[in-house]
Structure formats: structure tokens, C-alpha cells
Amino acid sequence: MKFRDAFRLNGFLVLLGWLVLTILFGAGAVLGYVVAGKGGNVPALIGAIVATVIVVVLLLLATGLTVVNPNEAKVVQFFGRYIGSVSEPGFFSVVPLTDRRSISLRVRNFETQKLKVNDADGNPVEIAAVVVYRVVDSFKAAFAVDDYEEYVETQSEAAVRHLATTHPYDAHDVDRTSLRDGAEVAGELTVELRERTELAGIEVLEARITHLAYAPEIAQAMLVRQQAAQVVAARTHIVEGAVGMVGLALEKLAEQGTVELDEERKATMVSNLLVVLCGDRAIQPVVNAGSIYS
Numbered sequence: 001m002k003f004r005d006a007f008r009l010n011g012f013l014v015l016l017g018w019l020v021l022t023i024l025f026g027a028g029a030v031l032g033y034v035v036a037g038k039g040g041n042v043p044a045l046i047g048a049i050v051a052t053v054i055v056v057v058l059l060l061l062a063t064g065l066t067v068v069n070p071n072e073a074k075v076v077q078f079f080g081r082y083i084g085s086v087s088e089p090g091f092f093s094v095v096p097l098t099d100r101r102s103i104s105l106r107v108r109n110f111e112t113q114k115l116k117v118n119d120a121d122g123n124p125v126e127i128a129a130v131v132v133y134r135v136v137d138s139f140k141a142a143f144a145v146d147d148y149e150e151y152v153e154t155q156s157e158a159a160v161r162h163l164a165t166t167h168p169y170d171a172h173d174v175d176r177t178s179l180r181d182g183a184e185v186a187g188e189l190t191v192e193l194r195e196r197t198e199l200a201g202i203e204v205l206e207a208r209i210t211h212l213a214y215a216p217e218i219a220q221a222m223l224v225r226q227q228a229a230q231v232v233a234a235r236t237h238i239v240e241g242a243v244g245m246v247g248l249a250l251e252k253l254a255e256q257g258t259v260e261l262d263e264e265r266k267a268t269m270v271s272n273l274l275v276v277l278c279g280d281r282a283i284q285p286v287v288n289a290g291s292i293y294s
Contacts, residue, residue: 003139006076006084011091025051064096073138075101085138103138121168124215137201155196
């Protein structure tokens, strides 16, 4: 079985006709019983009984009237059998004596719990995500799973756990995707959730990581590690720039003939310039008034 539109009629027209027929046949039934009671008229009694049966049938037909709100679907069942869904908002008349279950088609979102899981490098991390979804197939949402809302939540937590175990918190290799690469990780999570929830007639519109942190027991150690990595990266950049500046200074001095430096004086100048450029504290210059040779 699959999704299909249920048979329906305009509810206002059906209601109007139902009211007119109910009044006419109800009045006929009352009149028939009155006539039969006064004179024992058998045809009048039979007519009253027929009118009564018709009124009862009309009352049963009234059970098919239903209201469908915007962004809502009614799943219609006739004694357990699925006969279709009504997704168009309005007032309708469907098959009488049917059970009609409401399924919301509105866009929904929820945030998973903070899950503690080991990343691809084995480091314990805390991770949570927000998932935005909506129902696109009311038949699957009603009958493919017990509770589609609970199903989406469970599958979302499973997908987030799987995502965390396949990527590291920090990628030290440029060709490796980490959990901190927001756009790529969100795309992977969205695709995986769409595959997991398609069975329940759910369309996942977006899924993004909202919380990502190392577990408390290793957070301090990882903070020190991150700080050390940043210091090394900064020092590397500073040294590269300092070497370039020293080389440029020596080239300019040689081109302009400002001073003639032998190898020993060049080495001393390079050493002093590197100390000044690479030092993390203010430098106190010392003026040498003499010669560097004994």
C-alpha cells in the first residue's frame, strides 16, 4: 500500500443537503406516526418506519463530515482499512463511519540531547545537533512506524553518534574533515538523516551541530594542547617573516654600499636581528662603542 487521495465531497453542500433531507424525512416520520396512531392506517405506519430508517441513515452519513486545517492531513480508515488521505485544507465529507487520524505537515525542529561519544581519534567529546523536518507522506508517517516523532528523534541521535565516530574533533591534516568543519559536517548529517527517515515519510530539511566540546575529563588537557599548537604555528610564522626581513636588510645594505660587513659581522647582525624580531618581550638595546675584535 502507498499514499493516495481519499474520496471526498464539499462538506458545505453535503451538510446543506443533509439538513434539508433530515428535516423533510423527520417531519414525514412524525406525521406518519401521528396518522397511524389516530386511524390505524397501515400505509402511514410503513411510511413512518421508512422515513425513520432514512433519518437514521442520514445521521450515519453525518459522521463523514470532517475539517482539515492548513498544513494538516487526515488519514482515513474504514474499519481498519486505509482508504486514503485528505491533505487539502477545508470542510469535506468522506466515507461515513471512518476513523480519521490527524497528521501535522508543519515544519518542526528539535535539538538532540548532549551525547558523549568518542571521535575518530578516540577522544571523548560532547555533541548535540538541531534537526529540522516535516512529514511529506502521511501514509508512511501513520503506518510505517509506531510514532514518527519518536522515530525521528531516535534516528537523529544515532546519526549524530555515527557522525562523531567517523570524524575527529580537530583535523591536523588538511585533507581530513573534522567535526568543526560546519558546512561539510552538516551536509553529511542531513544526507544520512534523510536516508534513515525516508521510511517514515519524513523529509529532513536541515541538520546542524549546535554543541561540540571535549568531555570535561580531558577538556583542560586538550585546551593546553590547542594553545601549544597555536603558539607553535604563530612562532613558525614569526620566524619565517623574521628570516625574510633579515635577508632583505642584508641585501639592501650590500646594494647601497652603506657598510662593508665580513662574515663574522654578518653573523652577529643576523643574530641580533633575529633576537629582536622573534623575541616575545621588549628588547633593551646595548650600544657598542668599541670594536667587536680584540
